[in-house]
Amino acid sequence: xxxxxxxxxxxxxxxxxxxxxCESGETEIGHGxxxxxxxxxxxxxxxxxxxxxxxxxxxxxxxxxxxxSTPLSAGNQQKILxxxxxxxxxxxxxxxxxxxxxxxxxxxxDRCCQSEMIEFTRRHLTQLGFEVCxxxxxxxxxxxHSCEYGLQTFDxxxxxxxxxxxxECGWLRNVGDCAPIPDYCPExxxxxxxxxxxxxxTLASNFxxxxxxxxxxxxxxxxxxxxxxxxxxxxxxxxxSYSGKPFDLVIKAVSGTPSENSGYTGGNFRQNGLDGGFxxxxxxxxxxxxxxxxxxxxxxxxxVVQEEVHMATYDLDGGMKNSDGVQQGGLEYVxxxxxxxxxxxxxxxxxxxxxxxAEVRTQFKSIGKSHDNPSDPDAMTADQRxxxxxxxxxxxxxxGIRFGLEGGSGGRKLLFSFLCSLNDRCGS
Numbered sequence: 001x002x003x004x005x006x007x008x009x010x011x012x013x014x015x016x017x018x019x020x021x022c023e024s025g026e027t028e029i030g031h032g033x034x035x036x037x038x039x040x041x042x043x044x045x046x047x048x049x050x051x052x053x054x055x056x057x058x059x060x061x062x063x064x065x066x067x068x069s070t071p072l073s074a075g076n077q078q079k080i081l082x083x084x085x086x087x088x089x090x091x092x093x094x095x096x097x098x099x100x101x102x103x104x105x106x107x108x109x110d111r112c113c114q115s116e117m118i119e120f121t122r123r124h125l126t127q128l129g130f131e132v133c134x135x136x137x138x139x140x141x142x143x144x145h146s147c148e149y150g151l152q153t154f155d156x157x158x159x160x161x162x163x164x165x166x167x168e169c170g171w172l173r174n175v176g177d178c179a180p181i182p183d184y185c186p187e188x189x190x191x192x193x194x195x196x197x198x199x200x201x202t203l204a205s206n207f208x209x210x211x212x213x214x215x216x217x218x219x220x221x222x223x224x225x226x227x228x229x230x231x232x233x234x235x236x237x238x239x240x241s242y243s244g245k246p247f248d249l250v251i252k253a254v255s256g257t258p259s260e261n262s263g264y265t266g267g268n269f270r271q272n273g274l275d276g277g278f279x280x281x282x283x284x285x286x287x288x289x290x291x292x293x294x295x296x297x298x299x300x301x302x303x304v305v306q307e308e309v310h311m312a313t314y315d316l317d318g319g320m321k322n323s324d325g326v327q328q329g330g331l332e333y334v335x336x337x338x339x340x341x342x343x344x345x346x347x348x349x350x351x352x353x354x355x356x357x358a359e360v361r362t363q364f365k366s367i368g369k370s371h372d373n374p375s376d377p378d379a380m381t382a383d384q385r386x387x388x389x390x391x392x393x394x395x396x397x398x399x400g401i402r403f404g405l406e407g408g409s410g411g412r413k414l415l416f417s418f419l420c421s422l423n424d425r426c427g428s
Contacts, residue, residue: 093344093352093362095119100127105145105154107352110362112147112198112341112392113425114139121145125161125172133178137164137171147198147341198341199392199426203308205241205295207249207418209377210277212236217273219281220253220264220289224272232272232281235298247295247304251281254292254400264289267411277377278314278415285411288333288404295397303397311336311401312390312420314380315373316350316364331406332414335363338399339391343422349386364389365406377417390422 091099091107095116098104100123108120118138125132132138141164143149145157164170169185215235218228232251239247255263266272267282274280283289293311295304316332335355336342342362344350350364374384393399403414 091352092348093350094346094348096123096346100124102154103354105157106151106354107362109145109151110341111343113196113343114142114146115196117142117146121157124157128161129174130161130165130172131175131178132171133173134171140171196425197343199310199343199423200308201423201426201428203242204423205306205309205418207236207239208277209234209274209279209417211238212274214273215248219251219269219272220266222264222266222269224270234279241304242307245304246298248298250294250296252292254290271413275415276375277419278417280413280415282411282413283403283405285405285408288402291401291403293399293401305395305397306393308392308394309396310390310392310418310420310423312377312388312417312422314377314384314388314415316387316389331365332412333363333365333404333406334389335402336391336399338393338396340394341392343390343392343425344388345385345422347386350389373415377420380421385422388420388422390420
C-alpha cells in the first residue's frame with residue numbers, strides 16, 4: 001500500500017503561478033525581508049482583500065530588487081524534503097510542543113500556519129541562548145520557513161538564526177545583549193501580511209453536507225446500491241466555488257490496480273452517505289484505503305477547479321474501550337496529498353508522522369483519547385476540536401485522502417465535511 005501511495009497520481013488542475021521562492025537572507029531581497037524591524041507600525045497594515053505578495057523597496061529605489069534564487073513549485077519543494085525525511089514516529093505538530101529537530105520542523109512548517117512557526121522558532125532561538133530584540137524580525141523570517149516561500153530544513157533555520165544574531169542589523173542577540181541597530185540598516189516599506197494559518201474563509205468553496213443529497217452510494221462497488229457506479233456522489237444546491245461555479249462531490253476508492261472499485265473494505269456500508277452536516281463512510285478495522293475526492297460539474301465527470309477548499313475529518317480517536325481499558329474500535333489515522341496546509345487545535349489530541357516518498361506529507365493519528373462525535377461541524381466542543389484536522393487545498397479539482405484503522409475489531413464510521421469551526425484560524 002505504501003508503494004502504491006507514492007505512485008498515486010493526483011489529477012488536480014492548477015491555475016495561476018506558484019509563489020516565488022527565495023533563500024532566506026542569502027540574497028539582497030531575502031536579507032531585506034529579515035530586517036522588517038525598521039518598519040513603522042502603520043506600514044504593517046495591509047488593505048482588506050489584498051491577496052498579492054507585497055514588494056520590497058529600499059530607500060532611493062523605485063523598482064523591486066531582482067530575485068536571484070530559482071522559484072520552486074510546491075511539488076518540487078516536497079520532493080526536496082522527501083530526500084531528507086524517513087518514516088518517523090508520531091510528534092505533536094503544535095509549534096509550542098513539536099520536537100526541536102528536523103521531524104518537528106517539517107511537521108510545523110507543513111501546516112502553513114505562521115503563528116505555529118513563530119512559536120517553534122521562538123523556542124529554538126531560546127534554546128540557542130538568544131532573545132528577540134525586535135519582534136517584527138521574528139515575523140520576517142517565518143515566511144521563509146513556511147508555505148509562502150517554501151519549506152526548507154531545521155539546519156537551515158538554525159543557520160539563519162545564527163547569521164542574524166551575528167549581523168549588526170540583526171533582530172536577535174545573545175540574552176542581555178539587545179541594543180539599537182545602525183541607521184543605515186535596510187528599511188522595509190511593506191511586509192508579507194501576517195495570519196494565523198494560510199487558509200482563507202472568503203475564498204473557500206461552499207459545500208454544506210446538511211443540505212446535500214446522495215446521488216450514488218456504491219463506494220468501491222460494495223453497495224448498498226450495487227447498480228450505481230462504484231462511487232459515492234453528493235450533490236448540494238448551495239455548492240459553489242469562490243467564482244460561483246456549482247459542483248458535485250465524487251469520492252472513489254483507488255488502488256494500485258487498474259480496477260477503480262478495489263482497495264476498499266467497508267464496515268457497515270449501509271451507513272455510508274450522510275449524517276446531519278457530515279459525509280460518512282465506514283471502514284473495517286485493520287484496513288486502510290486511498291480515496292480520490294473530485295469536484296465535477298453536476299451530473300457529469302467534468303472537473304471544476306476550486307480556488308480554495310477546506311476538508312475536515314473528525315473524531316480521530318480510539319473508539320470505545322472495554323472493561324479492561326482496551327481500545328475496541330482501533331486507532332484512526334488520516335493523511336492527504338495535494339494540500340497547501342492543515343489546521344488543528346493549538347493543543348491537539350493527535351500526533352503527526354512524516355511520510356517518505358515522492359511527496360512528503362503528514363499523517364495524523366489519535367493519541368487514544370475518545371470523545372463523543374460532534375453533531376455540528378461548525379460548533380464543536382473543545383475536546384472535539386482537539387480530535388479534528390482540517391486540510392486546505394488551493395487551485396485543485398481533486399485531491400487524495402488516505403484513511404485507515406490500526407488494530408481493533410469490527411469497523412468505524414469516518415466523518416468529514418467542508419464546513420468546520422477550525423476555520424476560525426483562517427484569514428478572511
